[in-house]
Amino acid sequence: MTGVLNREVKYLSGVGEARARLLEREVGVRTIGDLLSRYPYRYIDRSRVFAISDIDETLESTYVQIRCRVVGKSIIGEGAKSRFTVEVCDPTGVAELTWFRGVKWIEKRVELQREYMVFGRPQMFKGRVSIVHPEIEPIEVALSRKVESSFQGIYSTTESLSQAISVKMMHTLVYNAWQLVASDSSAFEEPLSEDMRRRHGLITLREAIYNIHFPQSAERLKQAQYRLKFDELLGVQLTIQARRTSRHQRGGGFRFLRVGEAFNTFYREKLPFALTGAQQRVIKEIRADMISGRQMNRLLQGDVGSGKTMVAFMSMLLASDNGYQACIMAPTEILARQHYANMARMAEGIGVTVAILTGSSKAKERRVALEGIASGKVDILIGTHALIEDRVKFSNLGYVVIDEQHRFGVEQRAKLWTKNLEPPHILVMTATPIPRTLAMTLYGDLEVSVIDELPPGRKPIRTYHYYDSSRLRMIGFLREQIALGRQVYVVYPLIKESEKMDYKDLYDGFESMSRDFPLPKYRIAVCHGKMKPEDKDAAMEQFKRGQADILIATSVIEVGVDVPNATVMVIESSERFGLSQLHQLRGRVGRGGEQSYCILMTGDKLSKEGRARLEAMCSTNDGFKLSELDLRLRGAGDIHGTQQSGEAFELSIANLATDSQIMEVTREEALAILDKDVNLERVENQLLRRLRDRYRRMDYIDFSDIS
Ligand code: ADP
Ligand code: MG
Numbered sequence: 001m002t003g004v005l006n007r008e009v010k011y012l013s014g015v016g017e018a019r020a021r022l023l024e025r026e027v028g029v030r031t032i033g034d035l036l037s038r039y040p041y042r043y044i045d046r047s048r049v050f051a052i053s054d055i056d057e058t059l060e061s062t063y064v065q066i067r068c069r070v071v072g073k074s075i076i077g078e079g080a081k082s083r084f085t086v087e088v089c090d091p092t093g094v095a096e097l098t099w100f101r102g103v104k105w106i107e108k109r110v111e112l113q114r115e116y117m118v119f120g121r122p123q124m125f126k127g128r129v130s131i132v133h134p135e136i137e138p139i140e141v142a143l144s145r146k147v148e149s150s151f152q153g154i155y156s157t158t159e160s161l162s163q164a165i166s167v168k169m170m171h172t173l174v175y176n177a178w179q180l181v182a183s184d185s186s187a188f189e190e191p192l193s194e195d196m197r198r199r200h201g202l203i204t205l206r207e208a209i210y211n212i213h214f215p216q217s218a219e220r221l222k223q224a225q226y227r228l229k230f231d232e233l234l235g236v237q238l239t240i241q242a243r244r245t246s247r248h249q250r251g252g253g254f255r256f257l258r259v260g261e262a263f264n265t266f267y268r269e270k271l272p273f274a275l276t277g278a279q280q281r282v283i284k285e286i287r288a289d290m291i292s293g294r295q296m297n298r299l300l301q302g303d304v305g306s307g308k309t310m311v312a313f314m315s316m317l318l319a320s321d322n323g324y325q326a327c328i329m330a331p332t333e334i335l336a337r338q339h340y341a342n343m344a345r346m347a348e349g350i351g352v353t354v355a356i357l358t359g360s361s362k363a364k365e366r367r368v369a370l371e372g373i374a375s376g377k378v379d380i381l382i383g384t385h386a387l388i389e390d391r392v393k394f395s396n397l398g399y400v401v402i403d404e405q406h407r408f409g410v411e412q413r414a415k416l417w418t419k420n421l422e423p424p425h426i427l428v429m430t431a432t433p434i435p436r437t438l439a440m441t442l443y444g445d446l447e448v449s450v451i452d453e454l455p456p457g458r459k460p461i462r463t464y465h466y467y468d469s470s471r472l473r474m475i476g477f478l479r480e481q482i483a484l485g486r487q488v489y490v491v492y493p494l495i496k497e498s499e500k501m502d503y504k505d506l507y508d509g510f511e512s513m514s515r516d517f518p519l520p521k522y523r524i525a526v527c528h529g530k531m532k533p534e535d536k537d538a539a540m541e542q543f544k545r546g547q548a549d550i551l552i553a554t555s556v557i558e559v560g561v562d563v564p565n566a567t568v569m570v571i572e573s574s575e576r577f578g579l580s581q582l583h584q585l586r587g588r589v590g591r592g593g594e595q596s597y598c599i600l601m602t603g604d605k606l607s608k609e610g611r612a613r614l615e616a617m618c619s620t621n622d623g624f625k626l627s628e629l630d631l632r633l634r635g636a637g638d639i640h641g642t643q644q645s646g647e648a649f650e651l652s653i654a655n656l657a658t659d660s661q662i663m664e665v666t667r668e669e670a671l672a673i674l675d676k677d678v679n680l681e682r683v684e685n686q687l688l689r690r691l692r693d694r695y696r697r698m699d700y701i702d703f704s705d706i707s
Contacts, residue, residue, distance in 0.1 A: 005033030040153025053092035117142035191687030253295030260321030302451030304587025324398025564592030
């Protein structure tokens with residue numbers, strides 16, 4: 001960035017030390033460049049004046065402007081608790097304005113019978129329009145002021161920032177910043193060639209920056225948005241595609257040419273069911289990668305219960321048939337143990353040795369795993385994060401599978417690839433389907449396989465939403481199911497900030513369930529994250545063996561647990577869960593041949609978004625549909641566990657749910673540019689390089705960072 005853009009905002013008129021500190025702390029703005037790189041998220045048409053009678057509930061969270069006369073004013077209360085209210089009217093109605101701060105100051109400035117322009121966010125209170133802390137200006141002042149644009153941008157803010165810098169003041173600051181930039185032609189230098197701009201009908205970067213803040217017309221605003229989204233996604237694509245290109249240039253990758261003993265024997269003699277068409281296809285795709293001479297990086301997406309484990313296991317047999325070791329890393333102890341139990345059984349009698357290693361492995365188990373893996377005696381190692389510890393040394397690791405990959409951080413995943421000098425083949429599996437646009441961004445350099453078919457005989461799960469007031473009906477239903485010999489999950493939410501509270505929910509729930517389902521007729525097991533691993537295992541084991549009818553749990557059971565006899569999933573306070581989590585939880589049932597049910601319990605009060613989530617859950621079992629919807633409801637920053645694992649992924653203007661078209665054209669452009677200049681070293685690509693470098697820290701599964 002050039003001089004002007006690097007200048008600190010505190011030197012901007014109207015800012016000063018205190019506001020500068022606040023800007024940096026609250027929204028990360030330190031320089032003029034930072035300020036101008038935050039685009040408005042909404043615009044209001046300042047040329048529009050509302051009639052008071054036209055304001056109703058539908059306008060509640062938006063800004064309106066009214067032209068009105070003051071007909072009454074009074075200060076109510078004393079000292080710190082006082083407030084100032086003003087009654088105003090226009091020819092169509094009356095409204096009330098209220099101030100809780102700066103009461104004395106504002107009271108002196110508002111005169112009875114004078115006409116004002118008022119601007120703010122209305123609320124309807126007992127059928128009456130009321131605005132708290134509006135902007136207010138004598139009408140002559142408002143009408144005579146020259147404005148840069150009749151669209152006023154609204155910038156995202158925070159509680160404390162908005163107290164120090166009003167909507168209008170923010171607008172002025174941005175304008176002052178732009179004035180500095182306007183006289184310095186080296187700021188916002190054009191990174192795109194004229195040719196590229198012409199081909200895509202793009203306005204210049206400077207025009208775009210100006211119009212995004214001060215749109216000269218609705219048309220100009222659209223062009224500005226398009227241009228800035230284009231730059232942003234081009235930056236993203238340059239990052240992703242460069243890594244892919246250099247990976248391909250590096251080559252390498254073991255060749256697993258043989259389909260041998262282990263695979264064939266298992267396939268012919270031990271496969272417990274016929275593979276679905278989708279499973280067969282994916283195994284073929286994996287095998288094709290493994291013999292290609294290029295290191296495989298494949299993402300396997302498949303809805304919960306679609307049978308990814310079998311695909312993982314059979315492809316691990318391919319590795320062992322070719323003399324290589326394989327490992328699979330799962331996010332939880334429970335899941336690793338379950339994989340181990342299954343795989344050890346399946347591997348019996350086919351000459352493949354399986355071992356397990358987790359954080360709570362006892363000395364002997366640990367020794368068997370560590371020694372076996374170092375000597376080459378163990379062919380398949382199953383485990384949790386423990387696999388990435390330094391003392392785990394493989395003799396020749398050829399294949400790594402990561403289950404439920406979104407549960408792991410980037411570094412954790414990357415550490416596994418370094419377990420071998422040559423990078424092993426990699427399969428990452430996820431049951432949280434990712435919409436196509438997001439996959440193109442997060443996993444731009446992965447091949448993608450999809451299992452889009454469930455094993456036969458599964459009945460679609462029926463999902464219902466019950467309010468807490470219908471608890472008794474839910475209890476009755478659970479009793480019926482248990483009487484039929486089925487088992488039930490009851491899940492309570494866990495919220496990070498207040499774990500104590502959460503366990504209180506769970507324990508209160510346990511107590512009330514114990515009353516509704518008394519011993520000895522009913523047996524209840526409890527399982528949550530804070531328990532000792534042994535106790536957790538014991539509870540799970542009890543449930544798996546059918547020795548408990550009800551398993552009360554927090555979302556620790558979210559991932560992968562497989563108990564085919566469980567037919568009901570009750571989710572308490574389900575409004576507190578995200579859509580993908582709800583879907584994951586629901587996937588714990590419907591695994592056997594019986595009809596299964598998911599019951600979403602909620603309180604009476606639901607937010608609009610919460611209601612939308614529950615309706616979506618009740619209307620479809622399709623994880624891909626739900627993930628598209630989730631993306632729309634929440635925005636991409638939040639989706640796919642990017643937030644829970646603390647990985648930064650933020651776009652400032654492009655929207656992954658709706659901008660797939662721009663994503664595709666920028667991908668093509670990025671490939672064309674990189675084809676000639678992978679590292680963007682040429683003189684004419686220097687500005688593109690800056691664009692790219694903004695997204696360097698972007699998270700997606702990456703294999704080149706390790707070298
Ligand atoms: P996920 O994809 O969620 O990891 P799993 O691999 O745990 O699913 O499989 C879910 C259940 O379906 C398991 O009980 C598994 O044995 C069973 N299963 C997998 N593939 C098939 C198949 N082709 N036919 C019948 N059952 C299958
Ligand atoms: Mg699984």
